[in-house]
Amino acid sequence: MRKYYMFFKVRFASGLQYRMASITALTTQLIWGIMECFAFKAIAEAMGTGLPMEYSSIVTYIWLKEAFLALFSTWTGDKDIFSLIQNGGVSYELCRPVSVYSMWFARIVGGRGSEALLRCIPVLICAFLLPGTLRMSLPVSIEAFVLFLVTLVLAVGVAVALCMFVNMLCFFTISPQGWRMVLLGSADFFMGNVIPLPFFPERFRKVVEWLPFPYMQNVPFRVYSGDLPVADLGPVMAKQVLWLVILVAAGLCTWKFVEKKIVVQGG
């Protein structure tokens, strides 16, 4: 009996370890969000009427960003695919009778989706319960909420397609960590993770809007709070679809090219 109790105890402790990890992650995210809200409050007070986005929209944007961090964060996730490329495990993947591109795409979406789902609930609950100006607001209208969900799905598609494209580029170099950092680090900024896009200067923003980055989290998070009016959404969603198609096509073409020349380094 004693040994079973020990098994139980070990498993329980390691489970708690994970719970500990998720609690610390939640605390980190809450601290992060609150600090950002405070900073933008001071900025909003200083800017006065010149503020390009309403303060309540900014707060909602910040909380949505924290809640769905796993969906759009360019750092975490897909590490297993990355190591497959690095340690030669990709040769096993090639043996499977499925399209490697689609398989990896599905895997990334699944991984990010499940993590986001687990993480978003506690963050959102806390964000709705926070006092005063820190509280996240409800969507402006039902249409806005529905379109939020639609654009969120498209945005995840664009984000994963971009990530896949970068992954494909990793085949061309043996030490891809650096490339990834350069590409994804700048993506982080252009998609509005550091400051929301309305804070970019007019001319700069015009240029950035030609890139795929603003069609990720920027769209759904601003639709939710009404900062991006539902009426103007047609062309934006068209561009989202367009970028999704372009990036998937680019990723697939690169893969087709890579597939022929692949050199497995180790494994």
Next chain:
Amino acid sequence: MSLRKSISLYIRYAAICVRSIMEYKLSFGLMIFGRCMIAFTEFLAIRFLFDGLTEIKGYTYGDVLLCFSVMHMAFTLAELFGNGFKVFSGIVKSGEFDRMLLRPCSPILQIMGTRFEIGRTGPLITSTITLCIGIAESKVSWNLLTALTLALMIVGATFLFIGLYMLGASFCFFTIEDTSILNALTYGAKEHGKYPIDVYGRGVLRFCTFVIPYTLVQYYPLQFLLGRSTNRVLGLYPVGVVVFLAICYGVWCAGVRNYKSCGS
């Protein structure tokens, strides 16, 4: 072991780490460039925000840049020297710490030496540039005392971060797993320390004074540096980090005494 011997050993360790990284020159270059770029985008964000702003709570663009540079520089230096503490759970889990304890020199020296990571210095380039812009833009009256204050802020903040890493590593003695419980505090301070702490309101200011003494290296010396206060003693506040460091060291020692090998 004498101090001189320790230092020469540390340099030896660091040199070996540098040499091993230099085996992959392209990767190293891109790593530096990538990290430098990321820090640059953060600077760009401040630049963009100040397009529509003249000041936040009385702090101008130059003042904020000074703050940003100090915190980034300190964080990068702390990562460079204290990286071993950051990855300490790995050292414990692999049983490497057991071996370290057997060697006739301080485990702290070995931890800091063996994980010296020169690839993390990218943001140092950015923060040096932003520091220059900050110095040019802010209206600080430069003299020996203000220059000393600025230097103390950077050094003090570096030691503060290293202290936090050490504290985080000490928790590994009790939990083995990497709890990353202090990440919110270290990364958070780098990220949000770009604005003087009073921008965030009184509550945060109190927390950063009495719980983790960030204000010692940022808010208080800054008041003197920017001429908002004439009290010269404020400029010497970063020295107070020594107390915090001593507490962290105490916790570390308690951890080492408590250490049981995890057997791999």
